[in-house]
Amino acid sequence: MTTQTRAPSATASLAQRFPPGFRWGAATAAYQIEGGVDADGRGASIWDTFSHTPGRTLGGDTGDVAVDHFHRWREDVELMAGLGLGAYRFSIAWPRVQPTGRGPANEKGLDYYSRLVDTLLEKGIQPIPTLYHWDLPQALEDAGGWPVRDTAYRFAEYAGLVAERLGDRIPLWLTLNEPWCSAYLGYAAGVHAPGRTEPASALAAVHHLNLAHGLGARALRSVAGDDVGVGAALNFHVPRPVDPSSPGDLEAVRKVDALANRAFLGPMLEGRYPDDLLDDVAGVSDFGFVHDRDLEQIAVPLTALGVNYYASCLVRQHVGTGPKETADGHGDGASPWVGADDVEFPATAPPHTAMGWNIDPAGLTELLTGLATRYPGLPLLITENGAAFADRVDADGRVRDADRTAYVRRHLGAVADAIDAGADVRGYLVWSLLDNFEWAYGYERRFGIVHVDYDTQARTVKDSGRWYAGLLAYHEAVSRARTERD
Numbered sequence: 001m002t003t004q005t006r007a008p009s010a011t012a013s014l015a016q017r018f019p020p021g022f023r024w025g026a027a028t029a030a031y032q033i034e035g036g037v038d039a040d041g042r043g044a045s046i047w048d049t050f051s052h053t054p055g056r057t058l059g060g061d062t063g064d065v066a067v068d069h070f071h072r073w074r075e076d077v078e079l080m081a082g083l084g085l086g087a088y089r090f091s092i093a094w095p096r097v098q099p100t101g102r103g104p105a106n107e108k109g110l111d112y113y114s115r116l117v118d119t120l121l122e123k124g125i126q127p128i129p130t131l132y133h134w135d136l137p138q139a140l141e142d143a144g145g146w147p148v149r150d151t152a153y154r155f156a157e158y159a160g161l162v163a164e165r166l167g168d169r170i171p172l173w174l175t176l177n178e179p180w181c182s183a184y185l186g187y188a189a190g191v192h193a194p195g196r197t198e199p200a201s202a203l204a205a206v207h208h209l210n211l212a213h214g215l216g217a218r219a220l221r222s223v224a225g226d227d228v229g230v231g232a233a234l235n236f237h238v239p240r241p242v243d244p245s246s247p248g249d250l251e252a253v254r255k256v257d258a259l260a261n262r263a264f265l266g267p268m269l270e271g272r273y274p275d276d277l278l279d280d281v282a283g284v285s286d287f288g289f290v291h292d293r294d295l296e297q298i299a300v301p302l303t304a305l306g307v308n309y310y311a312s313c314l315v316r317q318h319v320g321t322g323p324k325e326t327a328d329g330h331g332d333g334a335s336p337w338v339g340a341d342d343v344e345f346p347a348t349a350p351p352h353t354a355m356g357w358n359i360d361p362a363g364l365t366e367l368l369t370g371l372a373t374r375y376p377g378l379p380l381l382i383t384e385n386g387a388a389f390a391d392r393v394d395a396d397g398r399v400r401d402a403d404r405t406a407y408v409r410r411h412l413g414a415v416a417d418a419i420d421a422g423a424d425v426r427g428y429l430v431w432s433l434l435d436n437f438e439w440a441y442g443y444e445r446r447f448g449i450v451h452v453d454y455d456t457q458a459r460t461v462k463d464s465g466r467w468y469a470g471l472l473a474y475h476e477a478v479s480r481a482r483t484e485r486d
């Protein structure tokens, strides 16, 4: 494909709003794209087990083959280079490196990522690996999973093994992806692997994921050097009150913010759990799993904070005995919102994406400026943002996904607004490079800027991908002109 260097004026002026050096890229995760689940000694993960359990994923879809990136990674790196990406966020599958989650490294598993990293670097694409994007080795879940403290130590051991092999080539690591999902969707709502519905276990998982982040970051730095970049990718919730003048609705906002955002920001960046969170969940857990010095271990200095943002949500206090509204996308089964039984999630106003998520770019600006105010001096990186829509391949082979382009364009405008307001945002990684296995939604939901035909594995850059490539090319041109001028 060819990239356009003469972008239309709206795109041109958008590109100009980002400073030289701003990183543009795309993101993926191992279980969602790789396939090759038995290749080179890979062990089973909780997502293998979960997706193979009847009724757990839409259509019974699994990641067995996914988009076969395990075999097609060279072609996919070429695709990234063709788009002009400057960064690629991917995840390393723990069960490829340690098939049972403990013991020595499976060198073949590491070879795979080592080749990927070398090839990315040859193309001038910065590799940004995530160590944990939800694929816990099944053997560790059998030993208790994230509710068990030992899992955090196992993660640190795994982080050290990966750093020994790749540490000389990686400037920025991400420890965890969206621990909110791992803990609450995996262990309270049961809609993600391992599918447990145990609220107290979910809170223990929150802490052990935080501990894994801290111990993992220390392991990375002890192997790769103190100045190696380390961050985490969190999925922030932006709750809006139905009635901003209702104390009950404002209380609902506070509870969701505590459980979803401050349960991770507090320990990671402030070395403490918020008091109000501990009060809210006191009926479920006394947080006795927090040992002396854990919080010190967790609060390692972060190089950048990864921000995953898709949508905002609407909350209010539930009054009366009628059914609660649960339009937060987690159905009416067990709730992920531990200790927040009186919070309900009414339906948000349209427009929505194919996930049923609302489109609210202003929420991203508010989130970024809020984080910048609360944590001055902490660089921010958009580690995921994007949208699923029902794409159609036209007779001429093109995917005219104007709705996805508009989504990305508007969210980039929102990022630029935050930068204008003083937020130190260093880059943007669109979710996702390729259509892929969207967890419990299987292959039904497409997020890629590149279309994948799941029968033939053929890749076709969508119109959104062409637009993105054009924006990047334009940004590079204006940055070069600016640098030469200064």
Ligand code: FCB
Binding pocket: 029, 032, 177, 178, 181, 235, 308, 384, 431, 438, 439, 447
């Ligand atoms: C995020 C996940 C990512 C992808 C997007 C749509 O929650 O981190 O893997 O599924 O949502």
